[in-house]
Amino acid sequence: MRQKNTCLLIDDDKDDQEIFKLALQDINQDVVCFTADDGVEGLRLLQSDQNFFPSYIFLDLNMPRMTGKDCLCEIKKDARLAGIPVVIYSTSSDPKDISDSKRLGASDYVVKQFSISSLKTILEQYFNEEKQMA
Structure with missing residues (x-):
């Protein structure tokens, strides 16, 4: 059973992790964000x-040890984890990365934002408090 108000961010960039968590806390303080430094x-x-x-896994593509695409494949192979929505969260806007990610089972693809306000707008669609109550 999915845990409401939780997410896992898998990203090797500590600054991106902090920005993500700050944006998330600004839109919904009830969300607990776990982080991992690589796949x-x-x-x-x-x-x-x-x-x-x-509730969601946010996954960077370009990481050491295991790429985001390889990690996505492993998540989708595991019957217990396969139903968790995986959102690719990457600096890449390459159409091939987007189509490959969707083909491998990503539920969405988000290009990393340069401003925290843009990131908050995007994250609201996943963690909007009113949506959580429905």
Whole structure:
């Protein structure tokens, strides 16, 4: 069962993690955001706790040790995790990355924003408080 008001951000950039968490807290303080520094760590977190089912997984594409696409494939192969929506969160706006990600099972694709207000606008569609109450 998915845990309301939780998300997992898998991203190797600590600054991007902080900006993401700040934007998220500004739009909905009830959301708990877990972070992992790469795909290997993210999968370990998801697989080590059988009760951990975040509402969303936000996944960077370009990371060391395991790319976001490889991590996405592993998530979708795991029957327990396959139903969790995975949103690619990347600096890449390459149409091939977008189409490949969707083909591999990503539910959405978000290009990283240069302003926190733009990021908040995007995150509101996932974590809007009124939407959570419905």
